[in-house]
Structure formats: C-alpha cells, structure tokens
Amino acid sequence: MPSELKKLERRRKAQKHLDEISGREEHVLVVHYSCESFYDRPEGQTPRVTSIAARNYSSGQTASFSIHKIAELKGVAFADIDSEYDKLEKEMLKEFFEFMEKHKSYDWVHWNMRDINYGFPALEHRYRVLKGKPVELDESRKFDLSRALVAIFGNGYIGHPRLIKLMEKNHITALDLLDGPGEAAAFENKEFVKLHQSTLRKVDVLANILGRVIDDSIDTNATWRDKHGIHPKIILEYIAKHWVLTLLASIIGIGSGIYSIFF
Structure with missing residues (x-):
C-alpha cells in the first residue's frame, strides 16, 4: 500500500503537470479512439481500430x-468495408501517425490509453x-x-465506471457516447x-472534465482532506524518513528551552 508521502508526491506531480497544461492550452490535444473488444481474444490479436479523434x-x-x-474516400462500398478492413485501417492509422508527427511537441491528454x-x-x-x-x-x-484524478483526489473520488460516474456527478450529457460493451457491440x-460519433463525444467530454479539473470546479466524492492531500500519517512518515533532522530539531528545541531558563 502506497505511503501517504508517496501519495502526496504523486498528487504534486499530477498537479504540476496540470498547471503546465493550463499554461499552454493551444498546444494540448485531447485524444481518444474506438476499437473492437479487447476481451475474449484467445489468439491474442491486437483489436482493430475503428476511429480516432484528437481535439x-x-x-x-x-x-x-x-x-x-x-x-468513402477510397470508393469502397459500405458492404465491402469488412473485406477491405486491413487496407482501410492501415490508411487511417497512416493519417493519424502523420498528424502525430506534426504534433509531437504537444501534450496528449487521454483516458487510460497506456498499454497494449x-x-x-x-x-x-x-x-x-x-x-x-x-x-x-x-x-x-x-x-x-x-x-x-486518482493521484489528486484519491482512489475513492468517484465510483466505477469512473468516466460515466464522473459525467453523471457533473451533469455532463452522454449524447452519442457508448461505453465499452456498447462500442464492442457497435463494432460487431x-x-x-x-x-465515430461516440469517439468524438468522448474527446469532448474529456476536454470538459479537464477544464473543470484545471479551474477547480470538478465535482467528486473526494473529501476536503483527500482534495488537499492532508493526512496525519504524513507527519509520522516524515519523522520516520527524516529522523536525523527531527532529532536535531529536538536537540535545538531542548537547548533553546534550557537557555531561556538559565539565561
């Protein structure tokens, strides 16, 4: 279990990055994509990608x-998309990575886009x-x-699924937005x-949430203590980690007390 000092360090790091983002908004992209289900894939193939949006x-x-x-651009009929999928997907990803190449210096804000x-x-x-x-x-x-958001507000800041619950908590409409199972069904x-409409809606929602976090108007289940990273254990952990400084401070304090009594 992470120590309170470690949690505080993560919170400060996340907040620092947010402050940097708020200072260069023109160079920030919010990205999301949709794909076929990445569950129930016994042969381990990577899910095929359907759409990507960067706002x-x-x-x-x-x-x-x-x-x-x-x-549509390639003149492929809707009925033939499935048989031509690999070619179409490759062209789509080619365009996306060309876009990324032009925006490598930007900050790319995402939601859980972190693994294979x-x-x-x-x-x-x-x-x-x-x-x-x-x-x-x-x-x-x-x-x-x-x-x-977990680093800043703690694990219990909202229920699961977090994105949907956060939208509900902040009265953000879910028009056109599909959850994971919904996207998988739509792909099938x-x-x-x-x-595609769901992907566009999600980058809109993520940008909305990002803005609320930056201006401190996001509504969560986090307590005041969670929001400010204050916990009594931090003092004890700090003392344990920096016992030499604590001992020195105690000696100085005792010395000052003795000096004030006798002199």
Whole structure:
C-alpha cells in the first residue's frame, strides 16, 4: 500500500503537470479512439481500430480519423468495408501517425490509453502488424487524466465506471457516447458511424472534465482532506524518513528551552 508521502508526491506531480497544461492550452490535444473488444481474444490479436479523434483543448478543433471516412474516400462500398478492413485501417492509422508527427511537441491528454490492450502501444503495434511504421510519442508528452484524478483526489473520488460516474456527478450529457460493451457491440454490428460519433463525444467530454479539473470546479466524492492531500500519517512518515533532522530539531528545541531558563 502506497505511503501517504508517496501519495502526496504523486498528487504534486499530477498537479504540476496540470498547471503546465493550463499554461499552454493551444498546444494540448485531447485524444481518444474506438476499437473492437479487447476481451475474449484467445489468439491474442491486437483489436482493430475503428476511429480516432484528437481535439485541440484551446480551440476545440478536432481532427478525426475513421474507417468509414477512409472507405468513402477510397470508393469502397459500405458492404465491402469488412473485406477491405486491413487496407482501410492501415490508411487511417497512416493519417493519424502523420498528424502525430506534426504534433509531437504537444501534450496528449487521454483516458487510460497506456498499454497494449488499449492505448498508444496498441495503436503502434496495430500499425506495425499492418506493415506501417508508427511515430512513437515521448512519454513526457502523454498525460493520463484518469490516473491524474486518482493521484489528486484519491482512489475513492468517484465510483466505477469512473468516466460515466464522473459525467453523471457533473451533469455532463452522454449524447452519442457508448461505453465499452456498447462500442464492442457497435463494432460487431458494423455501426462504424455510431462508433465515430461516440469517439468524438468522448474527446469532448474529456476536454470538459479537464477544464473543470484545471479551474477547480470538478465535482467528486473526494473529501476536503483527500482534495488537499492532508493526512496525519504524513507527519509520522516524515519523522520516520527524516529522523536525523527531527532529532536535531529536538536537540535545538531542548537547548533553546534550557537557555531561556538559565539565561
């Protein structure tokens, strides 16, 4: 179990990154993507990607990349998307990584996009599978809003699923937004437009939440103590960690007391 000092350190780090983001809003992108289900995959293939959206936090302008848009541009009929999926997906990912190359210096705010199941590594791997060469974004440019909220407000700041519960708590409408199972079902039903609309809605929601966190108007279940990272154990842990300084301070305090009595 993490110590209270470690939690405080994580909170300060997350808050510092948020402060940096708020100071360069024009160079912040909020990103999200949809794909087929990454569960129930006994052969371990990486889920196929359906759509990606990257929204500029300051302007609200959104760059989007989707299977059905690529199919339209390539003259592929909707009924033929499934048989041409790999080619269309490769072209979509090519466009996305070209966009990333142009915005490598930006901060990329995301929600749990951190592993091979779902995240930047999954997008990179999927493009490699399709014989493409992905751009690898530096870790310092990635900001996981989901983890940051836990670091700032604590594990119990909201119920699960956290994004949906946070939306409900803050009265953010869920128009067009699909949850994980909903996205998986939409993929199976080849509802690519619905998936794309959900992806666009999610970057809008994430940008909304980011703004509320930055201006300290986000509503959560966190207590005042959770929000400010104050816990009695911190004092005890600090004393244990810095016992030499504590002992020295005690000696100085005792010495000062004796001096005041006799002199």
